[in-house]
Amino acid sequence: MSIQDIYQAVVDFDDDSIKGLIDKEISAGTDVKKILDDGLIAAMDHVGKLFAEGELFVPEMLMAATAMKVGLNVLKPHLAKTGGSTIGTVVIGTVKGDLHDIGKNLVGMMLEGGGFEVFDLGSDVEPQKFVAAAKEKKAQIVGLSALLTTTMPYMEETVSALKEAGVSTKVIIGGAPVTAAYAEKIGAAGYSDDAPSAVALARSLVK
Ligand code: B12
Numbered sequence: 001m002s003i004q005d006i007y008q009a010v011v012d013f014d015d016d017s018i019k020g021l022i023d024k025e026i027s028a029g030t031d032v033k034k035i036l037d038d039g040l041i042a043a044m045d046h047v048g049k050l051f052a053e054g055e056l057f058v059p060e061m062l063m064a065a066t067a068m069k070v071g072l073n074v075l076k077p078h079l080a081k082t083g084g085s086t087i088g089t090v091v092i093g094t095v096k097g098d099l100h101d102i103g104k105n106l107v108g109m110m111l112e113g114g115g116f117e118v119f120d121l122g123s124d125v126e127p128q129k130f131v132a133a134a135k136e137k138k139a140q141i142v143g144l145s146a147l148l149t150t151t152m153p154y155m156e157e158t159v160s161a162l163k164e165a166g167v168s169t170k171v172i173i174g175g176a177p178v179t180a181a182y183a184e185k186i187g188a189a190g191y192s193d194d195a196p197s198a199v200a201l202a203r204s205l206v207k
Helices: 003-011 015-027 032-052 058-079 102-113 127-137 153-164 180-186 195-206
Strands: 088-094 116-120 141-145 170-174
Touching: 003 015, 003 032, 003 058, 015 032, 015 058, 032 058, 058 102, 088 102, 088 127, 088 195, 102 116, 102 141, 102 195, 127 141, 127 153, 141 153, 141 195, 153 170, 153 180, 170 180, 170 195
Parallel strands: 088 116, 088 141, 141 170
Antiparallel strands: none
8 A cells, every 4th residue: 555556546537546555654644745746747747657658548638637636535534724815816727728737736736835815717728718807806816727738828929918907917827838938928927836845836926
């Protein structure tokens, strides 16, 4: 019984075993971040690599994603600390045309744990929907996620749409193909490549 079993369960699309395996690790006192990084995220990286090599196809990626999501939901109460007052409001979503939501969900969970109120618009979100939600919720921060090089341009469109609507919300962006240079290019306030640093980034922006 180890984190390796959790990794293997995702790689084997075994969503039935994930909950029990994670519960056992947590009871044994294993660091939650280690379960997340070395178990769940490492397994998704491996699945992505197999897909890129033509060893796995979309249905398998989807099954691995289902297992990952079950695991994330088990970890959620341990990632999100309860209590404390809200330090800011974040509207988050995956941009238009993009259905990848695991990383966005994880960032949302960690932001909640970090004291933010989070409104999750889901995936495949039109720029104007971000604008409307940012206005309605009076968000200090809008978080945009994109996992495809083909959907990254919608980040720029969303930044422009917010500016055109006169919404002064700060935009943070992330997702596997996204870089700090891209964030700078499109006029986003910041970029991060994982959930804990997304929380640090968001905190620095509401100070
Ligand atoms: C799971 C998966 C899928 C699942 C998604 C299920 C779901 N509900 O999310 C399904 C099967 C639907 C899918 C479909 C496709 N996928 Co896909 N997918 C993946 C895979 C294997 C894992 C992504 C993931 O969840 N990673 C785990 C999370 C935790 O990491 P993350 O998303 O990067 O998020 C972290 C950071 O990036 C950051 N972050 C993320 N968002 C945000 C937001 C903010 C604001 C901040 C600050 C930070 C931040 O923090 C997160 C936490 O650490 C990746 C491979 C990979 N290694 O990325 C391919 C991958 C992204 N997919 C790919 C492709 C090509 C596709 C398809 C086009 C395949 C096809 N032919 O149909 C479709 C596109 C569908 C669409 N329109 O979106 C390519 C993209 C290539 C490219 N450069 O564009 C990849 C890279 C695979 C590959 N190696 O080729 N996919």
